[in-house]
Amino acid sequence: xxxxxxxxxxxxxxxxxxxxxxxxxxxxxxxxxxxxxxxxxxxxxxxxxxxxxxxxxxxxxxxxxxxxxxxxxxxxxxxxxxxxxxxxxxxxxxxxxxxxxxxxxxxxxxxxxxxxxxxxxxxxxxxxxxxxxxxxx
Amino acid sequence: xxxxxxxxxxxxxxxxxxxxxxxxxxxxxxxxxxxxxxxxxxxxxxxxxxxxxxxxxxxxxxxxxxxxxxxxxxxxxxxxxxxxxxxxxxxxxxxxxxxxxxxxxxxxxxxxxxxxxxxxxxxxxxxxxxxxxxxxxxxxxxxxxxxxxxxxxxxxxxxxxxxxxxxxxxxxxxxxxxxxxxxxxxxxxxxxxxxxxxxxxxxxxxxxxxxxxxxxxxxxxxxxxxxxxxxxxxxxxxxxxxxxxxxxxxxxxxxxxxxxxxxxxxxxxxxxxxxxxxxxxxxxxxxxxxxxxxxxxxxxxxxxxxxxxxxxxxxxxxxxxxxxxxxxxxxxxxxxxxxxxxxxxxxxxxxxxxxxxxxxxxxxxxxxxxxxxxxxxxxxxxxx
Numbered sequence: 208x209x210x211x212x213x214x215x216x217x218x219x220x221x222x223x224x225x226x227x228x229x230x231x232x233x234x235x236x237x238x239x240x241x242x243x244x245x246x247x248x249x250x251x252x253x254x255x256x257x258x259x260x261x262x263x264x265x266x267x268x269x270x271x272x273x274x275x276x277x278x279x280x281x282x283x284x285x286x287x288x289x290x291x292x293x294x295x296x297x298x299x300x301x302x303x304x305x306x307x308x309x310x311x312x313x314x315x316x317x318x319x320x321x322x323x324x325x326x327x328x329x330x331x332x333x334x335x336x337x338x339x340x341x342x343x344x
Numbered sequence: 345x346x347x348x349x350x351x352x353x354x355x356x357x358x359x360x361x362x363x364x365x366x367x368x369x370x371x372x373x374x375x376x377x378x379x380x381x382x383x384x385x386x387x388x389x390x391x392x393x394x395x396x397x398x399x400x401x402x403x404x405x406x407x408x409x410x411x412x413x414x415x416x417x418x419x420x421x422x423x424x425x426x427x428x429x430x431x432x433x434x435x436x437x438x439x440x441x442x443x444x445x446x447x448x449x450x451x452x453x454x455x456x457x458x459x460x461x462x463x464x465x466x467x468x469x470x471x472x473x474x475x476x477x478x479x480x481x482x483x484x485x486x487x488x489x490x491x492x493x494x495x496x497x498x499x500x501x502x503x504x505x506x507x508x509x510x511x512x513x514x515x516x517x518x519x520x521x522x523x524x525x526x527x528x529x530x531x532x533x534x535x536x537x538x539x540x541x542x543x544x545x546x547x548x549x550x551x552x553x554x555x556x557x558x559x560x561x562x563x564x565x566x567x568x569x570x571x572x573x574x575x576x577x578x579x580x581x582x583x584x585x586x587x588x589x590x591x592x593x594x595x596x597x598x599x600x601x602x603x604x605x606x607x608x609x610x611x612x613x614x615x616x617x618x619x620x621x622x623x624x625x626x627x628x629x630x631x632x633x634x635x636x637x638x639x640x641x642x643x644x645x646x647x648x649x650x651x652x653x654x655x656x657x658x659x660x661x662x663x664x665x666x667x668x669x670x671x672x673x674x675x676x677x678x679x680x681x682x683x684x685x686x687x688x689x690x691x692x693x694x695x696x697x698x699x700x701x702x703x704x705x706x707x708x709x710x711x712x713x714x715x716x717x718x719x720x721x722x723x724x725x726x727x728x
Contacts, residue, residue, distance in 0.1 A: 278494030
């Protein structure tokens with residue numbers, strides 16, 4: 208699908224986040240890592256809140272994690288998602304110590320529980336956008 | 345002990361429009377009507393207002409109040425962009441400005457066409473406070489407050505055994521209170537079963553866990569305590585006031601404890617400033633954008649431990665006649681969604697003895713909270 212016919216909200220990348228979205232397109236999950244103290248942070252931002260260094264590196268994440276919490280949406284709130292209901296949105300504790308939130312794929316809503324092992328996968332939404340999704344580990 | 349702003353200022357006037365679904369009027373007209381009512385309630389003239397804190401969404405700005413109210417010399421203006429925590433956070437800003445000598449009488453107006461006007465929807469990405477989840481979570485379909493807050497409620501349920509029927513207790517209590525209020529939108533009786541049978545919006549939040557969308561406006565006047573004594577109404581003293589921001593304020597998903605919000609930081613400051621304990625509170629107006637939000641705030645306020653909110657709200661404790669009556673006007677869930685300024689007005693009315701059929705007997709001290717923008721919190725403790 209091209210961006211012209213895509214009817215869902217698009218991320219507006221900025222200077223800090225562009226490497227994240229570029230890696231997504233290559234089906235790689237990358238996270239910011241402080242170049243001074245090594246603390247991993249997400250979502251992307253310019254300063255390390257542990258040592259205040261602005262020296263930033265990008266690291267490859269394992270994509271492994273566990274369910275932290277979730278919701279199952281039966282109302283779309285945006286016309287672009289009406290055909291996708293119900294949406295299972297999962298917050299995941301990544302092994303790297305940060306979290307992410309994305310739609311679940313092939314996860315039984317009834318079987319969701321805190322600590323359930325999951326992995327990050329990738330779905331191409333448009334030619335220029337790949338979104339993360341969460342699958343069973 | 346840090347007494348800070350304790351009893352330095354008072355609420356001297358309150359004003360509310362009719363609350364409706366479909367006002368047929370501009371936001372400016374609604375806010376000006378509420379402002380004029382609050383000014384008249386205080387026994388002031390519009391020209392006496394020398395400070396204004398418009399709502400932080402910038403739909404109305406200080407200039408509009410100067411022009412419409414004929415204010416010759418507005419000396420102080422500010423905004424407190426904390427979403428639903430803005431109204432009560434503005435009380436802290438107004439009080440600080442008055443104590444510093446920057447203004448004498450500060451007007452805080454809030455109002456909107458929340459029912460008949462445009463929804464925020466996809467435009468949330470353009471709001472600075474929402475930019476982060478707007479970039480990383482909205483593209484996955486995480487759009488609206490019900491979806492954003494549902495995982496907070498879900499985690500609370502999983503960790504502490506909190507149930508949907510406990511959320512229902514809150515919804516039913518707010519409805520029962522609204523049924524006593526002539527200016528409430530929802531007057532039809534609601535039962536726990538009605539709540540349990542209502543459609544799921546974003547699990548675990550059902551339709552009757554969600555607040556209304558309303559048209560209307562409300563306003564208060566904050567004045568210095570000395571000046572307040574000479575005005576038309578009994579002054580309602582601001583004993584303690586504070587705002588607090590949660591960890592990871594821009595992304596709920598990254599918050600270390602999903603069940604803890606900014607109010608947990610603000611509440612101890614406000615109680616210390618007021619110099620009172622929780623047992624002194626006769627009535628509480630708690631920002632209720634969702635039922636769960638009330639339960640969570642009662643814990644973060646310190647009325648019970650984290651995880652005990654479900655038990656706390658059960659058994660009639662938060663109803664009129666109970667140990668801690670909450671949202672005596674019906675709240676955002678059943679009176680109207682005036683972004684919590686209706687809660688501030690209700691607390692003042694209770695402490696004046698103007699609570700009508702919902703009056704809490706001998707109410708002397710009460711509190712009001714705000715909650716907004718993914719977990720910002722604010723609190724004011726007042727006495728008569």
